[in-house]
Amino acid sequence: MNFAQFFLILRARQRIIWITLVTVVAVTAVVSLLIPKTYKATASVLLNYKGVDPVTGLTLPGQLLPGYMATQIDIISSKNVALRVVDALKLADNPAVVQQFNDANGGGNVRDWLASLLLRKLEIVPSKESSVVEISFGGADPQFVSAVANAFADEYQKISVQLRVEPMRKASAYFDGQTKQLRDALEAAQSRLSKYQQEHGIVSIDNRLDVESNRLNDLSTQLVVAQGLATEAKSRQEMALSPNGAASPDVASNPLIQNLKSSLGVAEAKFADVSQRLSQNHPQYIAAKAELDKLREDLRTQQALIGSSVGNNAQIMKQREGAIRAATAEQKAKVLELNRTRDEMGVLMKDVESAQRAFDATSLRSAQTKIEGQSEQSDISVLNPATPPTAPSQPKPLLNVLLSIFFGSLLGVGLGFCAELFDRRVRSERDLVEALQIPVLGAITWNPPKRRRFGKLKPLARLGTN
Template identity: 55%
Template sequence: MTFSQLLTILRARYKVILTTLLIVITATVAVSLALPKTYRTSTTLLLNYKGTDPVSGHVLAAQLVSGYMATQMDIVTSRSVALKAVDTLGLVDDPAFRQRFQKAANGNGSMRDWLADSLLKMVEVAPSRESSVIEIIAKGSDPAFTAKVANAFAAAYQQLNLQIKVEPLHQASQYFSGEVKTLRAGLEEAENKLSKYQQDHGIVSTDKNLDVETARLNDLSTQLVQAQGQSIEASSRGSQAMGNGGRDSPDVTSNMLIQSLKASLATAEAKFAMLSQNLDRNHPQYQAAKAEVDRLRSELNNSISSTNNSVANNGRILRQREAEVRAAVGAQTAKVLQLNRARDELSVLGKDVESAQHAYDAAMLRLSQTELEGNANQSDVSVLNPAATPMRPASPNVLLNIVLSILLGATLGLALAILAELANRRVRSSNDLLKVLQAPMLGTIAWGKPARRSGFSSLFLSQ
């Protein structure tokens, strides 16, 4: 079938096409006017999403926008949000909705659940592309109620979003409260152990520089060094005093009395020598001079012996002093070592107290933070554009339906015209005749309807 043949068929069957088109348009208009009107409105929400662990307080890795938005859309259309919206609108106490529930469910089941299911059928959620904005769309027959439903879902979603954020914080706060009590008890126990240990061992300070016993040990060590030096010196002097009768020892040579006796003895010996040359042994002067020399020599020997004995006694005293100081140093060293061991144990207990204090402070800080965040009433959801009462119904769209019915009616009319032509094929052009008879065509007669004649022209022709 060529295009010219198609035009010929459409020209011949135009009544079928027009009739079909009119029927479709009329039916569409009638159905559009008969259908109930549906109103559409929407609420736009902005999501300020962030990730924070309510227990540790650490900032988590940012969620993928697509996954987060999908999660929030599922939350908006959840039964929990719908139930909160039912409570916000107060539909349970509405007599009209009670009557509808009685007719629909015959009083069986929960009215809140039935209302929540009914509201969920009215609501759908649409996300914005590449943004944190979602749109809550509500559709219904009552424009005012539809707007209330959209706003109620937005408010219910805000409440649930805040509840989802706050409930973990409340649980974390309870957890930290218990931990704080446990850590406080541990801190008190560690402090009591530290205090008792200090009392039992008599340790006032853990600083070794401020320890009296260590200072005493240092003082005794100094005294021991001095005593050792003095003992060595006394031993050396004693050795010299024991050699050569002790006459060449420094203590003897430095003794003024001995030097005086030596001088007197030398004088007496010189006098005695002179007298011994001139006098006999029995002479009184000779015997007096000899007695004087013997007396001075005896005094000198006694003085030297006394000096050497004094040096020897001093050496013994110094060695005894050295031994006593050494014993005192040993005892003080043992005492300081024992004190150091006690101080080391005390340091461990002090570190336990410090660790318990740090843990307690950290728990108290997290407890304060979680309590502050848990008492916050700020949601991450903000309402950008609340739903307004729609003035015009969203459906049915009569004008759009008429346009669609024109396209459908024209298409259906063309199809019916072609089917009718195929069912009752006619010769409508010379090409059709050639195709049917398969014979050459000699000529064509152009035929048209006779023109209508007016009264004046017929009168003229009759004359």
């Protein structure tokens, strides 16, 4: 079908098209004028929500949470918010509303029924590129629809605070229990540490360990010195007690030995002189010899005494070395015991420090959560409150008529084509070729005579005059 055939069909069926168009437009206009007017009020709310984990305290912007806006829309359109709106506006206390509910349902809960009716007429439109949500409500009363829209915005703001505060309060209760447990653990750790210090008499383990370590170092130094002195004393003892003891430095350097040696030398010289001049039986010879023997005996006695003295000194040095060695061993055992005590006490101190850190962190988080749980500040703010509309949102007669013209035209054209399908006629040479499948040799142009209205009544009129 080409455009010419389409135009011929429209021209032939224009009566059906015009009747359909006029009928649709007329019905639309009448219906637009007869249906009751509907008013629509809109309240805009701004969402500034930030998600906070009540346990970890991590903060995440609400816009980054998956499904954030859909969740807020579900909250606004929830039955809980609708019930709060019913209670805020005291709709269930209106006798007319209760009577209407009884007539419609015959029993049940009027609050649930009213909440369902409000949710049916509620419309929520979120912004695509911002955090603004529009809450719209439609009805026959401008004042009522604006009050309901504002009530939904207010109750959504309140319930958002409740939904944010309740987890914080539960988390606060959880942190209170954890704080009590951690406080008990800290007190138990401190008690174990104090008991350990009392049992071992520890005031300051670091200072005490430093003192004992210094003492051990001093004893070690003294032991080395004592060992050297003991070794030297033993050597001097062995030399002093040897047959060649006179060559010992202790014996040779003794003043008494030196005096005895000098006297002995004088006595030996005197005896030699006497022995040359006198016989052995002479009294001077006997006296000189007795004096010489006495000096020699005294020298041997003094050498023996000095050797004994050197031996006693060596024994004293050896005993001192043993005493210092025992003291060093005892001090070393004490230092080792202090090291073991410090290690055990270090474990207890680490337990106390760990319990203290856990208690401090939990106490800080508990205080923060408790403050957040007591906060009544809402992250939802009303941007534009709803006002009573001055013009109805429905119906819109002009728009409806324009739409009826468009759809009426489409419907008329469709009905015209349907009529053409049921009563197909030849309207051009192409239709004849397509219908008979034969070529057209010629066409006769025929224009039907114009009809005259009341043409048959004129002869009768002339006949009546004759």
